[in-house]
Amino acid sequence: xxxxxxxxxxxxxMAKIGVGSNMIKYMPEKGVTIVEFIGDAIVLTNDHFLDKSxxxxxxxxxxxxxxxxxxLEKVFxxxxxxxxxxxxxxxxxxxxxxxxxxxxIG
Numbered sequence: 001x002x003x004x005x006x007x008x009x010x011x012x013x014m015a016k017i018g019v020g021s022n023m024i025k026y027m028p029e030k031g032v033t034i035v036e037f038i039g040d041a042i043v044l045t046n047d048h049f050l051d052k053s054x055x056x057x058x059x060x061x062x063x064x065x066x067x068x069x070x071x072l073e074k075v076f077x078x079x080x081x082x083x084x085x086x087x088x089x090x091x092x093x094x095x096x097x098x099x100x101x102x103x104x105i106g
Contacts, residue, residue, distance in 0.1 A: 003074065004026070004028055004031050004032075004033055005028060005073075006072070006073050006074040007033055008023065008026045008028070008033055009072065009073055010072055010074075010076070011023045011033065011035060013070045013072060014065070014070075016070075017064055017065065017068045017070060018064070019061040019064050019065055020035075021035035021036040021037075021038055022035065022036045023035055024036060044058070045098070046099075046100055046103075046104055049104075082101060082104075086101045086102075
């Protein structure tokens with residue numbers, strides 16, 4: 001699912017503007033990308049996005065990306081990617097109720 005060349009370019013550019021980890025090692029021949037560990041990070045859930053007190057922490061990096069002037073080879077569209085993954089999970093008959101995809105993107 002992941003084009004590692006696009007990913008590597010994006011990681012480098014996001015690190016330059018301070019919204020992502022620095023790349024430690026990129027091994028395209030093995031399909032491996034290694035980035036710095038962020039010790040105090042959490043994986044956001046739907047509930048986090050409904051918590052208005054977190055909006056500044058969620059929106060600030062997005063604003064920085066959009067106003068940075070960075071040009072990426074491939075633009076990641078989360079909605080498109082989530083829909084692709086949702087379709088794959090549906091075909092496989094997999095169910096993850098903790099990820100309410102339909103309710104989130106409605």
